[in-house]
Amino acid sequence: MKIKYINAVFPENMVDNAQIDYLPDKWSPEKIEKKLGIRTRAIAAADETSADLATRAARQLMEKHQISPESIDFLFFCTQSPDYFLPTSACMIQNNLGLPTTCGAVDFNLGCSGYIYGLAMARGMIDSGLIKKAIFVTGETYSKFIYEKDWSVRTIFGDAATASLLTSDNDTFGDDRQGILKSMNGNIGNFNLGTDGAGWENLIVPYGGMRQPTGSNEEIESDNGSIRRAGDLYMHGSKIFNFTLDTVPIAVEDVLVKNSMDLADVDLFIFHQANKHMLSALMKKCEIPSEKFYVNMVEYGNTVSNTIPIALQEVWEKGIVKKGDRIMLVGFGVGYSWGATIVTLD
The missing domain is CATH 3.40.47.10 (Thiolase/Chalcone synthase)
Structure with missing residues (x-):
């Protein structure tokens, strides 16, 4: 494909x-x-x-x-x-x-x-x-x-x-x-896919579904001073961060094996654009050279499932990648859920 x-x-x-x-x-x-x-x-x-x-x-x-x-x-x-x-x-x-x-x-x-x-x-x-x-x-x-x-x-x-x-x-x-x-012709390689539902409560919108359609709108103050209502988006930042650092390096290694590649064979890495702090930690732990690690969230923020295709479109249209290049795509977050694959430009 x-x-x-x-x-x-x-x-x-x-x-x-x-x-x-x-x-x-x-x-x-x-x-x-x-x-x-x-x-x-x-x-x-x-x-x-x-x-x-x-x-x-x-x-x-x-x-x-x-x-x-x-x-x-x-x-x-x-x-x-x-x-x-x-x-x-x-x-x-x-x-x-x-x-x-x-x-x-x-x-x-x-x-x-x-x-x-x-x-x-x-x-x-x-x-x-x-x-x-x-x-x-x-x-x-x-x-x-x-x-x-x-x-x-x-x-x-x-x-x-x-x-x-x-x-x-x-x-x-x-x-x-x-x-x-001209068409990108990004050939999709083999995948790493994974789930750890034990972390489902750490990024959640509590109200609105059938488990809890409605509830109190009381304000809740977090330790960092931010205030949310009980039914609004909640993210336990430190637990999400720890999950990511534990899981993503393993996914990176696995998808390389499944595509018969080494880390040095990848020309560009596009990870889900979560935030700079998290991406910097992942780049370091995965031992990825900074010149191969694409970051583009400054104008868009974290747009969830959109971050990877936004970045992939950018690097293609700006000429950052070329025919024959191999790009690793890695997504991770709410669920917990993660996945990775290799795109080879034909």
Whole structure:
């Protein structure tokens, strides 16, 4: 299976560090950028949903690269902020894009590892011959889960959506084009996938599902001085950090073995853009040279399942990578869930 093209979109409303209220005295806008590596993030409007953003990302992808709706066999949508419990948001997006009724469509609920899992599922369907072309869309509006006084997560997360065109290995669509319109032809290698549900409580939106539809809106003050409401997004930062440092290096080693590679064989590493502090620690522990470790969250923040495709699109369009390069993609986070694979540019 190949990644042919990627397109990313963002809400119009950009929020910089100076616009975040309720910061404690010791946290300045400059300190946020220095520690987290984030200067701005896009925030969805009140009436703007993940499906709206996903539709825009996919529509732009199709228009820019002259992709016929009739050629699409399947639509995948990764989101943790769907428009409704039901119907499936992917069905709405299929209708918005005018894809044929012969096109399958499905949502799946994963966060920061979602892009890797979506590639794995799509590869299984494409390699088996069940489908030939798919659009894989990621979309998140985590900002809608975040309380305005909770600066600990407001500083980190941003909203976005991406759309990727996935095809079979022998599909030549776009190969004759030049410049940034030329197809990426990112061949997907073997995968490392893993789950540790013991950490499910450490990154959670407690209210809204069937376990606890509603509850108290009392304010809760954390040890760091941030304030959230009982039902809003909660992240236990230190436990997430420790999980990541324990798990990701093992995943990196495993995916290298599964693709018959050594660390030095990888030309570029694109990890989920969690925050600068976490990525710096991972780079050091995995012994990855800094010049091979891509970081691009300064303008976007942590956009959950969108961070990897946003970065992959950037390095392709900016000419940072070239034909023959091998890129390691690693996602990790909420669940706990993680995944990794190798993309080779053909």
